[in-house]
Amino acid sequence: MVNSISINAGGGAIGSYGADAYYSGGQSASSKTLVDAKGVYYPANQEVYQTERYGTFSYTFLDLTPKAIHTVKLHFNEHFWDSVDKRKFNAAINGTQVLWNYDIFSQAGGINKAIAEEFVVTSDTGGQIVVNFTPGAADQPTVSGFEINQSTRPHNNMLLGCFPGYANINDIESWLGKKHAVQVMFTSWDPNSKEQAFTTMNHIWDSGSVPVVTWEVFTDDKNRYAPANIDALIANGSHDSYLNDWADTMKSFLAGAGGVYGDADDRRVYLRFAHEMNGDWYPWSASYKDSQNTPTDYINMWQHVWTVFKNKGIDSNHLQWLWTPMNTDVGNPLHKAESYWPGDAYVDWVGIDAYNWGTGQSWSNWTPPVALLDDMINRLSGYGKAIAIPEWGTTSDNYGSNNVGAKGQWIVEMFDYLSVKPQIKMLCYFNIEKETDWAIFGGDRGDSTYTIGSTVHQVYSIYKARVGADYIIPGNNSPQQITDAQFKGL
Numbered sequence: 355m356v357n358s359i360s361i362n363a364g365g366g367a368i369g370s371y372g373a374d375a376y377y378s379g380g381q382s383a384s385s386k387t388l389v390d391a392k393g394v395y396y397p398a399n400q401e402v403y404q405t406e407r408y409g410t411f412s413y414t415f416l417d418l419t420p421k422a423i424h425t426v427k428l429h430f431n432e433h434f435w436d437s438v439d440k441r442k443f444n445a446a447i448n449g450t451q452v453l454w455n456y457d458i459f460s461q462a463g464g465i466n467k468a469i470a471e472e473f474v475v476t477s478d479t480g481g482q483i484v485v486n487f488t489p490g491a492a493d494q495p496t497v498s499g500f501e502i503n504q505s506t507r508p509h510n511n512m513l514l515g516c517f518p519g520y521a522n523i524n525d526i527e528s529w530l531g532k533k534h535a536v537q538v539m540f541t542s543w544d545p546n547s548k549e550q551a552f553t554t555m556n557h558i559w560d561s562g563s564v565p566v567v568t569w570e571v572f573t574d575d576k577n578r579y580a581p582a583n584i585d586a587l588i589a590n591g592s593h594d595s596y597l598n599d600w601a602d603t604m605k606s607f608l609a610g611a612g613g614v615y616g617d618a619d620d621r622r623v624y625l626r627f628a629h630e631m632n633g634d635w636y637p638w639s640a641s642y643k644d645s646q647n648t649p650t651d652y653i654n655m656w657q658h659v660w661t662v663f664k665n666k667g668i669d670s671n672h673l674q675w676l677w678t679p680m681n682t683d684v685g686n687p688l689h690k691a692e693s694y695w696p697g698d699a700y701v702d703w704v705g706i707d708a709y710n711w712g713t714g715q716s717w718s719n720w721t722p723p724v725a726l727l728d729d730m731i732n733r734l735s736g737y738g739k740a741i742a743i744p745e746w747g748t749t750s751d752n753y754g755s756n757n758v759g760a761k762g763q764w765i766v767e768m769f770d771y772l773s774v775k776p777q778i779k780m781l782c783y784f785n786i787e788k789e790t791d792w793a794i795f796g797g798d799r800g801d802s803t804y805t806i807g808s809t810v811h812q813v814y815s816i817y818k819a820r821v822g823a824d825y826i827i828p829g830n831n832s833p834q835q836i837t838d839a840q841f842k843g844l
Contacts, residue, residue, distance in 0.1 A: 355481060356417050357504045362398075363413075363429075363497045365405030371398060371499060380411030380487075380495075385433040391468040393722040394429070395771055398499045403431040403468045408496040412486045415502055420481040422504050427472045428485070429499035432458035436465045438753040443495035446486045447475050453763075455490040460752050460760045461767070463720040468498075472770050510773060512781045513840060514826045515566065517745065519786025521796040523561055525811070526785070529795060529804045530818050533829040535836050536624065537563040538744055538782050542575035545596055548603065555607055559621055562829045564836060566624040566676065566744055566782065571638040571655075580637040583646040589654035597659060601666050608672045615667070622672055622834055622841055626744055627659060628652065629678040630707055631694045634685035641685025649693040656696040670702055674841065678705030678744055681730045692733065703780070703843055704734045707745040710764055714751035714790050723764070723771040735777050740843020742780035743772070747792035750799055756791065758801050762816040765794070769820040779843040781826070783817070 362371040364382035374382065384405045391397035418424065426447055435441050438460045445453040452473050462469035477483050483502060487495035515536035518526055527533050537558045541551035551567070558565040571588070573580045587593060610619035631652055634641040638655070640648050660675060679691035695701075708726050711718035731741065746768065750761040772778045787797045793812075794800070800812030820826070829835045 355419050357419070359415050359418075359500065359502045361413075361500045362402045362405055363499050364407040365401065368401045369399045371402055374405075374407065376413045376415050377407060378412050378414065380407045380409035382407055387433060387466050389431050389433070389466050389468050390464075393462055393725040394468050394470045395724040395728065397468060397470070398429045398501075402429055402499040404433070404498075406431070406433070406496045406498050408494050410488055410495065412484060413500065415483045415485075415500075416481065418477045418481040418483060418502070419504055420477055420479050422477050424475055424477055424483060425472055425501075425503050425505050426475055426483060426485070427470050427501040427503075428497055429468065429470045429501075430458045430462070430496070431468045431498050432462065432465055432496075434465075435459055435493070438755075438757070439492060441493040441496070442490040443493070444488045444490045445495065446488075447473060448478060448482075448484055450475075455759055456763070457760065458496070460720065460757065461763055462722065463725075469722055471767070510776050510778050511825050511827055511840075512772070512779055513742075513836065514821060514828050515563075515744070515780055515782030517782060517784050517786065519784075519788075519793060519796075521785060521793070521811075523563075525806050526795045528806065529811070529813060530821055532821060532826070533831070534563045535827055535829045535840070536566050536780060536782065537561070538566040538568060538626075538784075540568045540570060542570045542572040543580070543593070543596070544573055544575035547575050548600060552603055552607055555623065559835070562831060562835060564622045564624065564829075564841070566626055568626045568629055568744070570636070571628050582637070582644055583651070585638055585647040585651035585655040589651060589658045591658070594662070597662050601663050601668070604663070604673070605666050605668055608668065615672075619833060620672060622674075622836075624674050624676045624703065624742075625663075626676040626678050626705060627656065629705070629744075630680045632679040632683045632685075632689060632691040639685065640689050641687060649689050652694045653696050657700055660696070660700045670842070671838070674702040674843075675700065676703040676705050676742060676744065677701045678707060678742075679730070679734075681706050681708035681727055691730065695737070698737065701737070701739060703742050704737055704739045705742040705744045705780075706730050706734065708743065709746065709784070709792070710748040711790065712749040712751035713753050714749055720752055720760070723768040727771070731775060731777070740779040741775075741777045742782070742843075743778065744780070744782050745784045746781070747784040749790040749792065751790055756799055758799050758814070761799075762801050762814055765814060765817050766820065769823075773823075773825065779840075
């Protein structure tokens with residue numbers, strides 16, 4: 355018996371990949387064009403993506419341990435077609451379909467760009483895994499390589515979260531059949547926003563979730579405005595009257611309905627303060643237009659706010675500080691996320707916001723999850739903190755059309771990619787039709803519908819299927835919603 359098999363489909367042996375074998379049907383072909391493999395987590399050798407088996411064919415992998423869990427990783431590259439909808443095919447593993455009208459160009463983001471799909475399967479009683487490729491809506495199937503490994507695939511026990519947008523959280527949870535451990539909300543530095551902020555926190559807590567409070571440093575929320583030197587002003591104490599009042603109200607919220615901080619009905623909060631600072635769209639960023647802030651001002655601001663809360667006696671058992679840059683650094687001048695790091699003592703969690711904008715913007719491309727997140731995850735993992743994805747989403751805008759199939763497949767890839775990243779402990783979908791059709795519940799599009807009363811909601815069934823996995827942790831309906839370890843990302 356063997357524990358692993360790696361094959362270069364359509365080609366000879368290269369590196370750890372054996373020559374093409376185990377196949378029935380199809381034809382082989384090759385190309386000498388270099389392939390961009392940045393979109394693959396642990397890519398194959400370059401030569402693997404330059405070969406293929408195409409047509410209608412199958413692979414029967416033998417001599418594996420019977421009835422054992424295996425990961426099956428399929429490597430793809432579209433080297434022929436230079437637009438979407440030219441190649442769409444299906445694939446099944448041991449009789450279960452895993453790809454539906456799969457479009458390599460669409461999912462990888464272009465021609466000669468590698469992509470891989472990974473699945474967890476169980477070998478049959480004879481120790482076989484059979485992969486069948488059949489035509490879909492266009493042209494013929496193709497595959498460039500296989501990796502099969504016996505394993506007990508690790509999962510991260512990620513907290514389930516979302517920003518519900520305009521949807522009712524109870525309706526979303528009715529559809530999912532699962533409660534959210536955390537819910538993302540937004541509020542500002544504007545004193546006029548304070549009452550609504552704590553009302554929302556109460557609603558979230560009463561619904562059975564821990565609030566993830568995104569505290570945006572807008573002094574005028576209506577006009578989305580803050581002074582050009584807002585970071586320095588907060589750091590030097592100019593806003594301490596407001597800040598102390600807000601921190602006192604937070605401590606009262608954390609004390610729970612009984613009003614006694616430190617007893618059994620206490621509450622919890624994640625405080626996501628001044629997020630996405632490494633971009634150029636928020637006034638607390640040093641890269642914002644006409645900004646007078648520097649990364650040092652940001653650090654001083656963060657540490658000052660943290661110290662005010664600390665001096666109130668608000669501890670990490672009640673409030674976790676969530677520092678959240680964007681997945682990529684943006685701006686001129688460019689300031690990397692690390693330049694805004696407040697220091698180990700001042701941060702409990704690291705967050706990364708990430709979106710696949712598709713091809714709907716002049717500056718955007720359809721981007722696989724690994725290409726979207728891998729660089730920033732690798733960079734920030736060095737801080738040794740649990741990592742959250744407090745905002746993530748994907749459009750269906752895929753090369754000139756709204757492709758709900760492509761969006762659904764991207765969601766699958768996101769869960770598969772993050773599920774083997776042990777530092778990722780929280781995952782919150784951004785469920786709102788804002789700049790584009792981000793929503794997976796109640797938006798403009800979906801791959802199916804869910805009816806509540808007389809209202810028919812567009813939904814993405816693949817999201818529900820992936821959220822249903824046991825490593826996606828819901829709220830536990832205890833007095834504090836989640837365990838101490840889960841709250842701290844341990």
